[in-house]
Amino acid sequence: MxxxxxxxxxxxxxxxxxxxxxxxxxxxxxxxxxxxxxxxxxxxxxxxxxxFQTKEEIFLALLQREHEAWIADLETIIHQHESLSAGEFAHELAVTLERRGTMLKLMSMNLYDMEGNSRLENLVSFKKVYAKAMRTITCCLEKFFPYMGVNDIQEFLYAFFPFLFGLYPYTTATDKQKEAMEIARVNYVQYSVYEITKSFVTKMLFFFEKENVPETHQS
Structure with missing residues (x-):
């Protein structure tokens, strides 16, 4: 260069x-x-x-950029709020994901192709940003839910990030898919990224609160 x-x-x-x-x-x-x-x-x-040597590298760069934008939104939540309840944090987190349709679509539909046909250096660059996203979620949990221990946070991450990979297909269906489900008599109810994320995160956090807060009160 x-x-x-x-x-x-x-x-x-x-x-x-x-x-x-x-x-x-x-x-x-x-x-x-x-x-x-x-x-x-x-x-x-x-x-x-x-x-870029392949189109997959271009898409991987797009996915990396989407994650960087998501991280910026998460950092804004941390800086703008001193405290948040489980429901409030779930709302804020759901809003950030509602803006990241491209990120969710790429993660659920094309990740293996992108990673398989990209040079190692490009993949490492993306993985570093992905890891930063996990650390930023961790920072959110540590700040707003101090009763969550290290293991609790790890359990949340291991549930939340796999959840992201399946979020797009459950919130977006083509006309052909809808027709097939109708013929197959699948009871399909479409929910938005916001609705599913808010419900999932709220229930997850309430679970950890139930597991931890009573012990805190006893101490």
Whole structure:
């Protein structure tokens, strides 16, 4: 990379990721090609390979950016509130996820393809941000629910993060899927990301409160 070109490199990477995000709003992951992405940028398609070797690396960069935006929202919750009840925190957390539809869709639908077809350095970069998201959730729990011990927090994380991977399919169904469920007589009730997350997180936190608060009162 030529000296002094880091700013240009970052700007072009951002333009490529923006193009990918725009296409993903109306096209499926498998249908989008490097050519499609290149046509939405201001430079030649072949120049993309100077920054990303595969389309999966571009999508992984998009997923990383989505996580960074989510972390920023979580940090805002920490800084803006001195205390939150279980219901209040569940509401705040649900709002942050409601804004991250692209993140949830990529996590549930395309993660294995992205990780399998990306260079190790790109995957490590994403995993570092993913780990930061887990640490930020941990910080939220430590601040707002001090009765939760290390094991409690670990249990919450092991339930909450796998929950995220299945959230998108349960809140988004295509017309074809809805028709199939109707024919199969599946009792399908569609809930929003906000509704499912708020309910899940509230129940999880109430469980830990029930397990821990009585002991605190006795001490």
């Amino acid at each position: 030529p000296k002094g070109s880091e700013k240009l490199t970052n700007a072009r990477k951002e333009e490529i990721v923006n193009a990918c995000a725009s296409l993903y709003e109306t096209m499926g992951f498998k249908d989008i090609t490097i050519r499609d992405i290149g046509e939405k940028t201001s430079f030649t398609r072949t120049s993309i390979y100077n920054y």
